Amino acid sequence: MKITDEVRISDNGFVFNSKTGDSFNVNPTGLELTKLIALGHDFDTIKNIFLEKYELDDLTFEKDFYEFCALIKYHQITSQEDPLDFK
Amino acid sequence: MSKLKLTIAVTGLNNTDNPGPGVPVIRSLKASPEFDLRIIGLVYETLEPGIYMEGLCDKIFQIPYPSTGSDELIDRIEEIHRREPIDVLIPNFDAELFSFMKNEDRLLRSGIHTFLPTFKQFQERDKDKLPDYGEKYDIKVPASLNLGSQNQISEIKEKFEYPVMVKGKFYDAYMAYNPEQVKQAFNKISSKWGLPVIIQEFVRGTEVNVIALGDGQGNTIAAVPMRKQYITDKGKAWGGITLSDDKMLEITRSLIRKTKWKGGMELELIKTVKDEYYLIEINPRIPAWVYLAVGAGQNIPEALVKLALGHEVAPMESYASGKMFVRYSYDIIVDLEKFETIAMNGEI
Numbered sequence: 001m002k003i004t005d006e007v008r009i010s011d012n013g014f015v016f017n018s019k020t021g022d023s024f025n026v027n028p029t030g031l032e033l034t035k036l037i038a039l040g041h042d043f044d045t046i047k048n049i050f051l052e053k054y055e056l057d058d059l060t061f062e063k064d065f066y067e068f069c070a071l072i073k074y075h076q077i078t079s080q081e082d083p084l085d086f087k
Numbered sequence: 088m089s090k091l092k093l094t095i096a097v098t099g100l101n102n103t104d105n106p107g108p109g110v111p112v113i114r115s116l117k118a119s120p121e122f123d124l125r126i127i128g129l130v131y132e133t134l135e136p137g138i139y140m141e142g143l144c145d146k147i148f149q150i151p152y153p154s155t156g157s158d159e160l161i162d163r164i165e166e167i168h169r170r171e172p173i174d175v176l177i178p179n180f181d182a183e184l185f186s187f188m189k190n191e192d193r194l195l196r197s198g199i200h201t202f203l204p205t206f207k208q209f210q211e212r213d214k215d216k217l218p219d220y221g222e223k224y225d226i227k228v229p230a231s232l233n234l235g236s237q238n239q240i241s242e243i244k245e246k247f248e249y250p251v252m253v254k255g256k257f258y259d260a261y262m263a264y265n266p267e268q269v270k271q272a273f274n275k276i277s278s279k280w281g282l283p284v285i286i287q288e289f290v291r292g293t294e295v296n297v298i299a300l301g302d303g304q305g306n307t308i309a310a311v312p313m314r315k316q317y318i319t320d321k322g323k324a325w326g327g328i329t330l331s332d333d334k335m336l337e338i339t340r341s342l343i344r345k346t347k348w349k350g351g352m353e354l355e356l357i358k359t360v361k362d363e364y365y366l367i368e369i370n371p372r373i374p375a376w377v378y379l380a381v382g383a384g385q386n387i388p389e390a391l392v393k394l395a396l397g398h399e400v401a402p403m404e405s406y407a408s409g410k411m412f413v414r415y416s417y418d419i420i421v422d423l424e425k426f427e428t429i430a431m432n433g434e435i
Contacts, residue, residue: 006331006408008409016409018330018331018408018409019330019331019332020293020314020330021295021313021314021316021328021330
């Protein structure tokens with residue numbers, strides 16, 4: 001899974017897809033997740049970062065992470081050749 | 088560098104909620120650092136807002152509608168030309184293009200340059216010929232059916248699933264969910280634009296557009312893709328944003344290469360969720376959102392004027408994506424004398 005080349009992410013949480021013209025606002029947690037995905041971190045690394053930083057259990061993170069990934073994929077912010085690939 | 092002194096005549100100063108491209112074309116030309124311009128505004132109606140916009144035109148002339156006859160229109164242009172020698176004429180309405188294309192040589196003999204599509208290019212892209220066009224130039228188009236009379240409305244259900252788009256030959260488009268709505272749209276459109284009325288398959292997706300300029304040799308001099316962000320009830324863009332979409336550029340370049348398109352154009356496309364692009368219309372002129380392309384780095388009217396004058400123009404390869412335009416309405420206070428002058432004298 002990678003953030004597509006056409007996507008620009010601003011530090012204030014404004015995400016713009018220059019291929020579709022769509023723009024979104026993400027909250028600080030969404031921004032943090034998006035940036036970690038953009039850096040190319042895999043699921044386990046992102047999970048460890050979040051578990052260390054926030055009071056959060058594995059299952060809740062996993063559920064929210066996949067939900068968020070499905071959402072940004074739907075909006076063509078990420079591309080995924082393999083639907084089960086979250087590396 | 089000395090500036091090129093030019094007098095340019097422009098039509099389409101109707102900057103209304105269904106705006107003509109005249110005002111943004113003039114704005115684009117004035118943004119060029121290479122020209123020293125005198126602008127002649129050509130108007131059909133006395134209430135076209137461009138007449139009253141301060142600093143836009145140096146002189147305004149009223150001209151007769153092309154429907155009164157091509158000769159009347161061209162005679163009037165030549166009369167204006169005798170008083171205010173015109174170097175380049177940029178027509179901006181679909182409905183007037185035919186008259187100007189027909190009289191291209193006559194205008195040139197008088198010293199008026201234009202840069203218009205050829206008759207073949209203009210006619211083969213007619214909405215009622217779109218399926219043949221798609222096949223000839225290998226581009227996806229929605230299926231369509233031309234209605235010559237209301238009796239054919241019953242044929243729609245054999246060929247399409249509702250909803251369908253009901254379109255006029257030149258302008259107007261309505262979505263219809265059943266034969267009754269098709270009938271209503273048919274009556275509205277045929278009384279205004281004549282026949283045939285075109286039934287087009289409704290393709291689900293996002294409408295995207297490309298403004299482009301072809302040099303008539305197959306080269307794309309400029310191309311900028313855009314998505315409408317805010318659409319009026321007339322389907323016009325009230326806000327839009329430039330896109331970075333290689334596929335749209337590829338479609339545009341391929342079409343210009345194959346057709347050897349000459350002049351400005353706008354491609355109207357539907358992008359489906361499967362990333363397929365359907366061509367729904369080609370407007371054979373510069374669209375009203377041209378100033379966005381200038382803002383993004385491609386001054387299409389400037390390039391068109393140079394091409395009209397026979398200058399070499401290098402293709403513009405880059406533009407800024409994510410540039411937006413937002414239209415606004417504005418009330419101009421006008422003294423009655425100004426309106427009286429244009430209404431009574433046909434010029435101001």
